[in-house]
Structures are given as structure tokens and as C-alpha cells.
Amino acid sequence: MRLPVILALLTIACSAPRLNSFHLEDQILDHGVLPARIGFGSCADQNRPQPILRRVVERDPDLFVYLGDNIYGDTEDMAVLRGKYFTLGCRPEFQALRAHCPLLATWDDHDYGANDSGRRYAMKEESREIFLDFWREPKDSSRRRHEGVYDARLFEDDGRRLQIILLDTRTFRDDLLLAGENPEPPFKNDYRTNQSPDATILGPAQWAWLRRQLLVPADLRVIATSIQFGHSYNGWESWTNVPRERQRMIDLIGETRANGVVFISGDVHWGEINRQDVPGGYPLYDVTASGINNDWDVIEPSTRRVGAPVALYNVGFIEVDWSAEDPAVALISMDVEGREANRIDLRASDLRFPGTR
Numbered sequence: 001m002r003l004p005v006i007l008a009l010l011t012i013a014c015s016a017p018r019l020n021s022f023h024l025e026d027q028i029l030d031h032g033v034l035p036a037r038i039g040f041g042s043c044a045d046q047n048r049p050q051p052i053l054r055r056v057v058e059r060d061p062d063l064f065v066y067l068g069d070n071i072y073g074d075t076e077d078m079a080v081l082r083g084k085y086f087t088l089g090c091r092p093e094f095q096a097l098r099a100h101c102p103l104l105a106t107w108d109d110h111d112y113g114a115n116d117s118g119r120r121y122a123m124k125e126e127s128r129e130i131f132l133d134f135w136r137e138p139k140d141s142s143r144r145r146h147e148g149v150y151d152a153r154l155f156e157d158d159g160r161r162l163q164i165i166l167l168d169t170r171t172f173r174d175d176l177l178l179a180g181e182n183p184e185p186p187f188k189n190d191y192r193t194n195q196s197p198d199a200t201i202l203g204p205a206q207w208a209w210l211r212r213q214l215l216v217p218a219d220l221r222v223i224a225t226s227i228q229f230g231h232s233y234n235g236w237e238s239w240t241n242v243p244r245e246r247q248r249m250i251d252l253i254g255e256t257r258a259n260g261v262v263f264i265s266g267d268v269h270w271g272e273i274n275r276q277d278v279p280g281g282y283p284l285y286d287v288t289a290s291g292i293n294n295d296w297d298v299i300e301p302s303t304r305r306v307g308a309p310v311a312l313y314n315v316g317f318i319e320v321d322w323s324a325e326d327p328a329v330a331l332i333s334m335d336v337e338g339r340e341a342n343r344i345d346l347r348a349s350d351l352r353f354p355g356t357r
Contacts, residue, residue: 026136029102034157034322035062038164038222039101041315042067042108042266043291046088050293052313053093055338057100059317064101065164066135067266067289068108068226074115076123078130081113085134105135106149106166108226108267109237116190116237118173119203128171147171150206152213160322163218163260165210167225172203176241189235189300194242201245207252214258219348220329221260222318228265230274230286234300237267254281259352262331264289264316269296271310271333273342282351285344287331289316307342310335 039061044050056064071088073081088094097103109117113127121127128149137143143151148171155162177194179187187193202210214221223229225239229249233240240246253261263286274286285306292313299309313336321328326347333342 026098027100027102029063029104029153031153031155032157033062034155034160034162034320036320036322037061038063038065038318038320039315040065040067040224040264040266040287040317041289041292042226043069043269043294044071044088045293046071046084046091048293050091050093052292052315052336053097055334055336056315057096058338059334061101061317063164064097064103065166065222065224065264066103066105067224067264068106068112069110069266069291069294070105070107072110073113073127074110075113078123078126081127082130085130089134103135104151104153104164104166104224105131106151106168106224106226107131107170109170112170116176118170118175120175121170124171146205146209148203148206150202150209152216154216154218157322160327161218161220162320163213163216163221165213165221165223167202167210167223168206169201169226172206173201174199174242176237179235187235191235191237191241193233193240195244197244199242199244201239201242207248211252211256214252214256218258219260219327220262220320220351221258223261223263225263225265227267228274228286228288229263230265230276230284230304231272231288231300231302232274232304234302236300250276250278250281250284253284254278254353257353257356259356260348261351262287262318262329264318266290268300269294270299271314271316271335271341272299272302273306273331273333273344274302274304275306275344276304281353285331285346287316287318287333289314289333306344307333310341312336314341 148168150168228238317332319330329346331344
């Protein structure tokens with residue numbers, strides 16, 4: 001191909017306002033419109049079909065949140081990692097979703113770069129740049145000016161506010177403690193709890209940022225965490241590995257009087273909804289959506305589970321009727337056939353501190 005033709009093609013590609021640096025088309029977020037149907041999911045092997053994304057498009061989300069393990073990168077070779085993002089970007093199911101609605105994303109271990117990894121992963125800065133490029137983060141974004149990939153978005157219309165908080169549970173997290181053989185007291189699966197007061201998941205800077213976000217007035221707050229928050233300990237990666245950090249989150253919600261918090265999470269390769277009652281507060285729900293095309297042969301028990309888990313491929317939805325005086329909020333697990341496998345119906349007032357509005 002002659003040079004003038006190449007330059008003409010590059011000019012067209014680079015001038016198209018909805019093409020990102022991977023030359024993939026995106027829908028643009030409008031923060032002046034309240035999303036009423038928010039889809040979310042995790043654990044998507046880029047090398048295999050993802051038919052559940054077709055069902056997601058059929059349900060017509062206003063927004064879709066990727067919760068991590070959005071590809072299975074698992075490498076310190078950034079050319080390999082970038083190539084795996086391209087493989088995902090070329091999947092027709094992914095392209096259909098990306099053309100249908102705006103996407104937001106955080107990462108988990110496999111797209112971060114190494115299984116169960118935390119702050120010691122050697123290529124985290126390079127991986128971060130590829131992540132931000134693929135998910136269409138503008139070059140002047142504040143997200144590019146701090147370590148990690150945490151972010152928050154606020155949507156407001158007619159006096160109602162929706163906040164979406166994307167946590168980064170990888171960049172700052174301390175190493176997990178292995179359960180070991182014949183541990184005392186007994187721990188199951190890979191990891192035991194870390195009771196050290198210094199152990200962290202989010203790190204000081206992200207905790208300080210999160211406090212500021214929770215002080216922002218909102219009617220509903222969706223906190224996206226790549227690992228589960230609301231379940232009971234099962235020995236796999238989750239907030240239960242560092243119980244002081246988990247309690248710190250609950251305490252911070254209480255201290256800031258942050259109404260409307262609902263957690264969404266991924267990672268485990270099954271779907272479920274967990275609920276924790278908080279004395280003096282309101283119930284904290286965690287809707288786990290995992291995986292888009294990965295499952296697991298054993299579903300671990302949880303003392304906080306509400307309804308039945310979903311064993312096969314699944315995604316989650318939060319659907320809100322903003323027109324109601326007390327908005328209706330539905331928490332939904334959807335299976336690969338597009339069926340509601342589990343659903344919890346709430347009102348916004350169910351997610352408020354007593355005596356607040």
C-alpha cells in the first residue's frame with residue numbers, strides 16, 4: 001500500500017470521535033442522564049465465545065460495568081497483554097455490547113497481570129496504561145494522574161443522583177497469607193485471614209479518596225469491587241482475607257452516613273447475592289456476577305447468601321425506577337439464557353440510615 005493511502009486511512013481512524021486508541025467504537029457516557037438499567041459482569045476468557053453478552057444487549061442496559069478478569073492476560077510481556085485485549089476487542093459479542101451502551105471497567109488479577117497478585121506485580125504501571133487505553137480513558141483524565149485504576153462517576157438528573165465507584169483491589173493490596181497444611185485454627189482452600197492492623201487492600205491514598213467520594217450526596221451508590229465483599233469467609237480471595245479492611249469499609253460507610261450503597265463483585269465463577277445487616281445502619285448487599293464464560297465446579301457456602309446461587313455463566317443487573325417517589329431498586333442475577341435466576345426487590349429508602357433522606 002502506498003504511503004499517501006496509509007496516511008489517509010490513519011487520518012480517518014484518528015479523527016473519528018468515537019474510536020479509541022484500539023480503533024474500537026464506543027458509546028459516550030452522558031452524566032446528565034440517570035442510568036436505569038446497569039449491567040455488570042466479570043471473568044471473560046477472550047479466546048472463547050461470550051454468548052451471554054448477546055442476552056445482555058437484548059435486556060437493553062444503559063451502562064455495563066466490567067468488574068475484572070475482563071481478559072486472561074497473566075503475563076509480564078506487555079505485547080502479549082495488549083494482544084489479548086485486541087482479541088477481546090475483535091469478539092463480535094463484545095463489539096455488539098460496546099456499540100450498544102457505554103462501558104466502565106476496573107480490573108482483577110488476570111487482567112492486572114498475574115494470578116492472585118497484589119502490589120508486588122512488577123509490571124503494574126505498564127499494564128495500567130494498556131488497561132486505560134483499551135477502556136477509552138481520555139489522555140487528560142484524572143484517572144491517569146494517580147497510581148492504580150480507581151475512579152468514580154456521578155450521574156444527575158431532575159434532583160436524583162447515582163454514583164458509581166470503581167475500586168482497585170490489586171495495585172495496593174498486600175500479599176495474602178496462605179492457609180498452609182493442617183493450619184490451626186483450621187482454614188479452608190488457599191488463604192487464611194490476615195489480622196494484622198497494617199494489612200491493606202486499598203492502600204492509604206485510595207482510602208482517603210473513597211472517604212471523599214462517600215461524602216458526595218447520592219441517592220444510590222454502586223461500589224464495584226473485583227473481589228467479593230459481602231459473603232462469609234470461604235478461603236478464596238476476597239475482602240474476608242483481610243477482615244480489618246472489610247470492617248473499615250463498613251465503618252466508613254457509617255461514619256460518612258453514605259446512603260444507598262450496593263456492592264457489585266466478580267472473580268469466583270459463580271453468581272450470588274449476599275446481604276449483611278449492619279447495626280444502626282441499613283443492609284449491605286453484594287451482587288456477585290461471575291463469569292461471562294467461566295464457571296467453577298464447587299460453589300462455596302455463604303451464611304449471608306439470599307436466594308439461590310447461579311452455577312453457570314451469568315451477569316448481574318441493577319434496575320432502578322427513578323420515576324417513583326421512592327425509587328424501586330431490583331438486584332438481579334441473569335443466566336446465560338437471559339433468565340432471572342435470582343432477584344431482590346428493594347426501595348431506595350431500604351438503603352438509608354435511619355432518620356436520613
